[in-house]
Amino acid sequence: MTWKVEAEKWLNQEDLEVALKQQLMIEENNKELMEDSFYKNLSFGTAGLRGELGFGTNRMNIYTVRKAAQGLAAYIASCGEDAKKRGVAIAYDSRHYSPEFGLEVAKVLGHNAIRSFLFDELQPTPLLSFAVRELNTFAGVVITASHNPAEYNGLKVYGEDGGQVTLEAATAITTHTENIEDLFSVKVAEEAYLLEAGLLTYLADEMSERYIRRLDGILVDGKLAKSLSIVYSPLHGAGGKLVCRGLREAGFSNVIIVAKQGIPDPDFTTVKSPNPEESKSFELALVYGHKTAADLLIATDPDADRMGVAVRDLKGQYVFLTGNQIGALLVNALLEDKSNRHALPEDGMVIKTIVTSELGKAIANKYGVKIMDVLTGFKYISEKVLEFEKTTESTFLFGYEESYGYLIGDFVRDKDAVQASVLIAEVAERYKKKGQTLLEGLYELYEEHGxxxxxxxxxxxxxxxxxxxxxxxxxxxxxxxxxxxxxxxxxxxxxxxxxxxxxxxxxxxxxxxxxxxxxxxxxxxxxxxxxxxxxxxxxxxxxxxxxxxxxxxxxxxxxxxxxxxxxxxxxxxxxxx
Structure with a gap:
């Protein structure tokens, strides 16, 4: 089917969602945009959909979301009645249409007699992963485009272990999705009916409380009061509440949130890109940092799975650390702490991706700990954690990737910026007590390992x-x-x-x-x-x-x-x- 035929089908759709219909009518003579919107179907990648918002088969909208949700529903149904009863946990971030897309997923699943547990407000991706495990759901969905610009949104699918779906599951979901020839044919149930039938449950604060209690296990120096001064920005996303709560529970009382960026905003008004990998996203945090002489600046992306930092050097200037550098500091601190407490397991394992720095390997070798490379993508780290859990052949210690993703406690099975924010603050506090900065600690590692x-x-x-x-x-x-x-x-x-x-x-x-x-x-x-x-x-x-x-x-x-x-x-x- 050519893009023109598909575009004509959308134009002639009588009950097309009003906003999409208006956009389509305005742009129908824009050949370049029309072709790009319809020349292919938005593909289900390694764990879900991601694309620009708008009309068309190659865009994120309620119809492409419903189609993906129906593919997921068919996959869950193929796994038996127990899978349907266990259901799906659903979270969403601050992006345009994220709450609406989350509800659409629940409505499609409900029409297929599959239960949904939908958060009642925006929440970080790691909390969704945690909820899947806590509730023992069969799957999870989070509506987010992570660190992409404002015009994007996405849908990520998680397996019953709380990690992104396996390649086999993703392939099966893709097959079910591609079998849907007419995306307008996907049926949804009404929210009121789902609530009455027990097919939709809204999740409130209890899940966050459970998560916070589990953070104790990742602390290096306990809950003692700490002197480190921190400026934190959620970059208009979902991390604000949990990151601030996690830091406070860990003993960090001197935390200043970047006020304008603490407000959820789908347009990410104060930044060009809400990506903590980019130094420009720290511009407002730098203003706060210089004003307060903060020791550490922390930023998390809109769904709070990635974390970036800048550290104040001895000259009062802020230096941005790469994901590889942050990972090296975290893994060194964790292994040093366990070694000092004689708590390093003989079968301990650090996991990194094939494009992540080899410095982590040098550090692990120093402590006699094995390190394993996996493919790029945190799902492969999570799969290894599950494998270790089942086979008991290794004990998971730490997992990370160069793109600012880290996992310390395995009660979550995806990269977790909440955990990482707490731990990097702990590491910075440790160096501060020695009269050093994180930057000096990093250069010590370079001097030792290259x-x-x-x-x-x-x-x-x-x-x-x-x-x-x-x-x-x-x-x-x-x-x-x-x-x-x-x-x-x-x-x-x-x-x-x-x-x-x-x-x-x-x-x-x-x-x-x-x-x-x-x-x-x-x-x-x-x-x-x-x-x-x-x-x-x-x-x-x-x-x-x-x-x-x-x-x-x-x-x-x-x-x-x-x-x-x-x-x-x-x-x-x-x-x-």
Whole structure:
């Protein structure tokens, strides 16, 4: 079916939602927008949907949400009556239509006789993961586009363990969803009926209270009063209540919230992008920091699964830490604490992703702790936590990824910015008692283990043309021509699409023992590496870089040289496409 035929179908839909109908009529002569809105169906990625809001099959709206919810309902029904009775926990953040989409999911599930437990106000993603486990629901759904700009929203699906759905479950949900030929045919039940029939239950504060009680287990130095001064911003999202409560319960009384950003706002009025990975999102927090001489600035993204920090140095300036640097500080503090208390289990395991810094591995090795690499995406960390739980072969200690995601206590099974905010504050307090800052602590780790540095470049390539360009980039890097022509010597190529690593010199292959994924990672002979990965939910391709030098100057030079070599190749492909 061509995009024009599908667009005409929407235009002729008599009971089309009013706001969508108005937008569609205004833009029906905008060929570029119409084509992009209808040329494909919004795809169900590794754990759900994500896309721009608006009309069309390639946008987030009540119809694409209902279709995904019906796919989930069909999957749950295929798993038996017990799965339907256990039901689904549903949360949402501060984005446009998030509450409405959350209710739409419940209404579709209710029509299929599946129970829903819907939070009565916006809540962080980690609380949804926690609720799935506490309520023993069969699945969970959170309406969020995480750290994406205001024009985006999304729908993420969770399994009964509280982690994002497995690849097998996602594939089954996708199949059920794709079997729905007419997305306008999906039926919903009325809210009043669902409440009366016991198919919809609203969740209030009790779940937050249960979660807060579990935070005790991640504290390094207990609940003693602490002197650290903190400025915190929820970036207009859902983290405000739980993060502030968590810090207060941990003994941090000197916490100032960025007032304007403490207000939930779907337009994220005070920031260009509500992403704590970007220093610009800290502009208001910096004003507060300089005014109060705060030791630490913390920001969480709209659904509070990612956390970023800036630390005040000895000159009174604020330095932003990368996700890799934060992860190194957290894992070092956790392992040091357990080692000092003789509480490190012999089977302890730290988990990181294949594009996360190798500094974590060096730290784990120091303490005699094993570290495991998994594919990019926190769902793979959560799956390993579940595997350890079932097999008791390892004890989970810490999981993290370079994109500012961390998990300490396994009572949640996704990255958790609430836990991370409390722990990074604890670590900063520990250094402060020694007369140091987090930055000085980080440089101690570099001096001990080597100067690891990492970088990320993202290229957005929208529309059908953009997809074609991304395919050309991936295909060229996967070709023999790239290995021959690249100006720096390559040691091995890890192709996760075929599941093996190949020595460039000998051609010898070995299995990667990880799930299949469209990811390439190149290791160089000087312990330098880079990787590329197209996003499963956005029109982006990401390039990751990692180096290690004996000094900061050396690692700076290595990183710059590597990035220039790789991105020159990429730019050439794009310009010739």
């Amino acid at each position: 100067y690891y540095q990492e970088a990320l470049e993202s290229i957005t390539l929208k529309g059908q043309i953009g997809m074609t360009k991304m395919e050309r980039i991936i295909n060229y890097f996967r070709s023999d021509s790239f290995a021959r022509e690249f100006p720096q010597p390559l040691a091995s190529v890890e192709d996760y699409a075929v599941g093996h690593s190949t020595s460039v010199e000998t051609g010898e292959q070995c299995s990667l023992n990880l799930p299949i994924a469209d990811v390439l990672k190149f290791k160089l002979t000087d312990a330098t590496w880079f990787a590329l990965r197209p996003s499963g939910t956005e029109p982006k391709i990401k390039f990751y870089f990692g180096v290690k030098g004996e000094t900061k100057v050396e690692s700076d030079e290595l990183l710059l040289k590597l990035k220039e070599a790789v991105m020159t190749v990429v730019e050439k492909i794009i310009s010739n496409s």
